[in-house]
Amino acid sequence: MYGWNGKILKINLSNKTFKARKYDLNFAKMYLGGRGFAIKLLWDGLEKGVDPLSEKNKLIFAAGPLTGLPLPSAGKLVVAAKSPLTGGYGDGNLGTMAAVNLRKTGYDVIILDGKAEKPCYIYINDDNVEFLDASELWGKDTFESQDILEEKYGKNAGILLIGPAGEKMIKISTIISQKGRAGGRPGMGAVMGSKNVKAVVIKGTKHIPLYDEEKLKEMGLEGYKEIKNKKLYDFWISQGTMQALQWTNENSCLPTHNYQEGIFEFAENLDGYAVAKAKVERRGCPLCNMMCGNTVLDSEGVKSELDYENVGMLGSNLGIGDLKEVATLNRMADELGFDTISLGSAIGFAMELSEKGMISEKIEFGDFEKAKNLVMKILNREGIGKDLAEGVKYVSEKYGGKEFAMHVKGLEISAYNCHACPGMALAFGTSPIGAHHKDSWVISWEISTDRYSYSKEKVEKIIELQRIRGGMFESLTTCRLPWVEVGFDLNWYPKYLSVATGETFTMYDINKIADRIYALMRAFWIREDGEWNRYKDYPPERWFSHPLMKGNLKGQKLDKEKYDKILSMYYEIRGWDENGVPKKETLEKLGLKDVIKKIF
Numbered sequence: 001m002y003g004w005n006g007k008i009l010k011i012n013l014s015n016k017t018f019k020a021r022k023y024d025l026n027f028a029k030m031y032l033g034g035r036g037f038a039i040k041l042l043w044d045g046l047e048k049g050v051d052p053l054s055e056k057n058k059l060i061f062a063a064g065p066l067t068g069l070p071l072p073s074a075g076k077l078v079v080a081a082k083s084p085l086t087g088g089y090g091d092g093n094l095g096t097m098a099a100v101n102l103r104k105t106g107y108d109v110i111i112l113d114g115k116a117e118k119p120c121y122i123y124i125n126d127d128n129v130e131f132l133d134a135s136e137l138w139g140k141d142t143f144e145s146q147d148i149l150e151e152k153y154g155k156n157a158g159i160l161l162i163g164p165a166g167e168k169m170i171k172i173s174t175i176i177s178q179k180g181r182a183g184g185r186p187g188m189g190a191v192m193g194s195k196n197v198k199a200v201v202i203k204g205t206k207h208i209p210l211y212d213e214e215k216l217k218e219m220g221l222e223g224y225k226e227i228k229n230k231k232l233y234d235f236w237i238s239q240g241t242m243q244a245l246q247w248t249n250e251n252s253c254l255p256t257h258n259y260q261e262g263i264f265e266f267a268e269n270l271d272g273y274a275v276a277k278a279k280v281e282r283r284g285c286p287l288c289n290m291m292c293g294n295t296v297l298d299s300e301g302v303k304s305e306l307d308y309e310n311v312g313m314l315g316s317n318l319g320i321g322d323l324k325e326v327a328t329l330n331r332m333a334d335e336l337g338f339d340t341i342s343l344g345s346a347i348g349f350a351m352e353l354s355e356k357g358m359i360s361e362k363i364e365f366g367d368f369e370k371a372k373n374l375v376m377k378i379l380n381r382e383g384i385g386k387d388l389a390e391g392v393k394y395v396s397e398k399y400g401g402k403e404f405a406m407h408v409k410g411l412e413i414s415a416y417n418c419h420a421c422p423g424m425a426l427a428f429g430t431s432p433i434g435a436h437h438k439d440s441w442v443i444s445w446e447i448s449t450d451r452y453s454y455s456k457e458k459v460e461k462i463i464e465l466q467r468i469r470g471g472m473f474e475s476l477t478t479c480r481l482p483w484v485e486v487g488f489d490l491n492w493y494p495k496y497l498s499v500a501t502g503e504t505f506t507m508y509d510i511n512k513i514a515d516r517i518y519a520l521m522r523a524f525w526i527r528e529d530g531e532w533n534r535y536k537d538y539p540p541e542r543w544f545s546h547p548l549m550k551g552n553l554k555g556q557k558l559d560k561e562k563y564d565k566i567l568s569m570y571y572e573i574r575g576w577d578e579n580g581v582p583k584k585e586t587l588e589k590l591g592l593k594d595v596i597k598k599i600f
């Protein structure tokens with residue numbers, strides 16, 4: 001087998017053992033890598049109804065056949081588990097030296113099973129695995145821990161970490177690497193914490209077997225060159241993902257005051273131009289020539305790496321218009337290991353509950369000091385913080401406000417307000433991990449075409465994007481931004497895959513794999529959820545019933561009947577029934593016959 005290493009490392013934390021498991025070409029061609037491998041391993045490996053924070057859950061780090069190769073932006077990996085935040089399939093994607101090193105160990109996947117008796121960290125050095133005492137790291141933030149481990153294992157080692165939030169199993173915690181790469185929004189940090197694992201350190205020195213190495217290198221160089229010559233490249237380098245902020249504000253979809261509005265009066269203080277001006281350093285993931293980690297100094301003079309989602313959720317969504325203050329909240333999230341999107345949503349929800357007098361705490365929109373305190377209260381589970389640590393859905397069930405609790409299936413919505421974007425609302429509704437923009441960022445296409453329509457064309461576009469982004473990029477596993485942001489040609493990817501593996505892949509083949517992965521992720525949710533129905537694929541009530549009150553889209557809101565119609569169209573195209581359950585014939589066509597008896 002070329003391209004894939006063909007090996008999975010299974011680590012049992014309870015008895016400190018490990019073993020290699022081989023997989024064959026058929027498995028590789030069915031599931032590709034990354035997310036595809038993760039969902040298949042979780043589907044097969046987890047019993048129905050497992051408590052996500054128990055030792056029975058499995059935490060998976062999975063690379064794909066292009067990860068770690070000398071190709072544009074190929075330094076990414078997927079982290080996945082049953083989510084403690086949503087109860088369904090959860091994953092995230094982060095760019096890290098750990099991705100490159102993992103592939104060089106000769107493995108493509110690591111599965112952490114069981115639970116360590118005491119806080120530990122794992123050191124994987126090619127074939128060897130050590131279980132090491134983490135008592136000196138436990139309680140330390142991710143920046144300090146990164147420094148300590150880098151000092152010990154060198155700058156090129158791959159280091160995946162949780163912060164105190166993950167240690168305390170806060171459900172909105174994520175996994176952090178390199179002081180600014182984050183992945184695993186649906187509580188992957190808490191899963192790692194529940195296993196008593198503070199860090200995974202990976203060093204690999206092996207050669208990845210490739211079908212035509214010379215050709216791949218040549219094609220990789222061509223790819224890097226093409227990216228650099230793109231018209232949008234220089235602007236991307238200056239602003240990165242932050243350029244989205246001026247655009248969402250102009251188009252009334254910048255989340256403001258817990259998504260009550262889509263425009264923010266201080267947007268100019270926070271946008272891509274402001275960040276470009278304040279930038280002190282540019283960081284990024286390995287193997288990338290688009291380095292988009294815009295780093296600024298926060299209000300305490302500490303470096304903080306900003307992306308659009310972070311600034312939208314911890315800035316405008318909280319009514320905070322000072323870039324340095326937003327950077328402080330962002331840096332705290334990175335240090336402590338909170339997911340910035342869910343953290344911003346939780347604080348924003350608390351602010352609105354307070355505004356409406358539904359909780360006793362006084363936390364006003366725009367109050368930076370109170371927001372900062374609330375971060376610490378969530379970490380320490382104090383006062384309202386104890387409930388916010390469980391996520392917005394939980395808080396809304398306890399205190400009320402379900403109609404303005406901004407989540408889908410328990411995962412807080414990323415930074416796009418969809419009062420006037422039905423397509424993006426459907427993309428959030430049908431995202432396979434709960435509300436996340438990663439699978440289908442249809443909003444940009446939607447706004448530039450027929451924004452207000454509930455058309456079949458839009459539904460088809462959503463599925464097309466889910467196949468490319470959520471299927472192909474998550475499984476290859478490489479960064480999608482060269483394609484999304486500067487227009488790198490998508491056709492490179494099947495070519496890279498064929499040259500790396502020696503197997504022929506067309507876009508049609510990749511789409512079919514993507515559909516299989518999607519059907520299996522959906523089956524996982526259905527298996528875990530006793531009361532599955534189509535309403536799980538609905539966005540928050542706010543977008544249907546609370547119109548925008550400001551800006552030139554004042555009065556806009558979604559139409560529920562029309563939403564329901566596009567949801568049905570979506571199911572029909574996917575071959576799912578009226579409740580969003582994949583039909584038997586669809587599962588058979590996708591080679592998932594075994595799944596039938598588990599969900600019917």
Ligand code: PTT
Pocket residue numbers: 076091092093094095096174180181182183184185186241285305306307308309310333334337338339340341438473474477478479480481
């Ligand atoms: C992703 C989500 C995003 S998506 C952002 S900003 W974005 C937030 N970043 C966080 C952060 O930072 N710190 C923190 N404590 N929490 C954070 N939560 C949020 O997490 C990131 C880039 C970005 S920046 C995006 S869009 C792209 N995402 C990709 C993806 O999902 N898949 C893929 N194949 N390529 C991608 N490329 C881009 O990567 P989750 P990163 Mg991230 C500080 O993890 O759980 O998927 O949520 O990976 O290495 O940090 O790069 O405007």
Ligand code: SF4
Pocket residue numbers: 073074075095283284285288289290291292293479480481482
């Ligand atoms: Fe990482 Fe940004 Fe490069 Fe993607 S474009 S690999 S997120 S630095």
